[in-house]
Amino acid sequence: MNSSDLVIQSDSLATTQRTQIKRLPQRGDYDRTLIHQILDAGLVCHVGFVVEAQPFVIPTAYGRVGDRLYIHGSPASRMLRTLRESVEVCVTVTLLDGLVLARSAFHHSMNYRSVVIFGKAEIVEDATEKLEALKAFTEHVIPGRWVEVRPPTPQELAATLVLTLPLNEASAKVRTGPPKDDAADYELPIWAGELPLRLTPLVPVPDPQLPPDMQLPTSVQQYSQGLAEATA
Numbered sequence: 001m002n003s004s005d006l007v008i009q010s011d012s013l014a015t016t017q018r019t020q021i022k023r024l025p026q027r028g029d030y031d032r033t034l035i036h037q038i039l040d041a042g043l044v045c046h047v048g049f050v051v052e053a054q055p056f057v058i059p060t061a062y063g064r065v066g067d068r069l070y071i072h073g074s075p076a077s078r079m080l081r082t083l084r085e086s087v088e089v090c091v092t093v094t095l096l097d098g099l100v101l102a103r104s105a106f107h108h109s110m111n112y113r114s115v116v117i118f119g120k121a122e123i124v125e126d127a128t129e130k131l132e133a134l135k136a137f138t139e140h141v142i143p144g145r146w147v148e149v150r151p152p153t154p155q156e157l158a159a160t161l162v163l164t165l166p167l168n169e170a171s172a173k174v175r176t177g178p179p180k181d182d183a184a185d186y187e188l189p190i191w192a193g194e195l196p197l198r199l200t201p202l203v204p205v206p207d208p209q210l211p212p213d214m215q216l217p218t219s220v221q222q223y224s225q226g227l228a229e230a231t232a
Contacts, residue, residue, distance in 0.1 A: 018118045019171040029172040032067075038113045038172055039064050042093040043141070047071065049089050051082050062091075063136030067167045069117065070124070070133040075161040083121040083163050091117040091165060099195040102179035103188045109175065111194065117170040124162040133162045144219035 012030040013019070021028025029035075039062075048057045058079045063070045069091065073080050083089055093115045100109040124130045131152070138146045152160070179192050204220055 013168065013170055015171070016118075016169050019116065019169055021171060021173060024173075027173050027175055029174060030170075031172065032167075034174075035115050035167065035170050035172050036064065038095060038115045039069065039093055039167075040140070041095055041113070042115075045069075045071070045091050045093045047079060047083070047089060047091050049079065049082055049087055051078070061137060061141070062093075063133060063138075063140045064167075065132060065136050069165045069167060070136055070162060071121070071165070072133065072137060072160055072162045074159070077161070080161045080163060084123050084161070086120045086122070089119060089121055089165065096197055097176070098197050100175075100179045101192055101195060103181045103185040103190040103192045107179055107181050107185075109179065111175050111177070111196075112173075114173045115170060116173075117165060117167060119165050119169050121163040121165045124164050127157070129164075130157060130160075130162050133164070134160070142219045142223045144222060145217075148217050148219055 011032050013032055013035070015030055019030070043061065044059050045062045046057050046059050048055065050056070056079070060071055060073070060079070071080075071083075075081070095113040096110060097113065098111040100111055102108050124133055134152055134157075135146050138149070178194055181192065201223065204216060206214065
């Protein structure tokens with residue numbers, strides 16, 4: 001990732017007491033487009049909530065449509081059953097871009113992009129919005145996949161609970177660049193720098209029940225190529 005990737009002109013979300021970055025505020029950003037980009041680049045979010053004074057943090061897949069985040073699952077899920085009661089929720093997404101190796105153990109760090117979202121989730125009742133959310137989930141996993149697969153049946157739609165969270169109260173936090181050592185440590189004969197990390201696809205493994213002549217779909221080919229180009 002180049003530092004220029006973070007220079008984006010757009011409107012910013014209003015800060016609140018919960019979203020105000022207090023620790024290293026210079027890394028904080030409330031730019032709506034940047035927040036969307038980080039969410040679109042991630043694959044898993046962590047949903048934090050409290051049930052009878054017991055906190056839970058659950059990893060789950062998600063999708064985004066405009067200024068709304070969507071999560072879905074079985075109506076029997078404790079997380080979804082709790083969130084549908086309009087409890088306060090905190091959702092986080094973190095992308096790890098690299099390890100930052102300093103000359104001192106104290107200043108070791110990581111380069112990252114993260115988003116924290118606060119709010120209350122709502123049940124998606126409208127059938128059209130629900131289907132659009134499920135499309136967003138699929139396209140978030142691999143763009144172009146929705147048109148290659150069988151769409152959900154009415155029974156599958158009825159068996160799926162979809163919740164939406166407005167992206168009104170959110171913030172991003174980003175660290176880039178080399179380590180920041182104490183002035184006296186720069187003279188030490190110790191290697192320091194960045195070790196970039198990237199998500200890289202391996203060779204696709206076909207389902208054993210596929211016909212032997214089944215071709216790799218376009219979505220999988222383009223996904224592999226896209227990640228390879230991004231990490232070149």
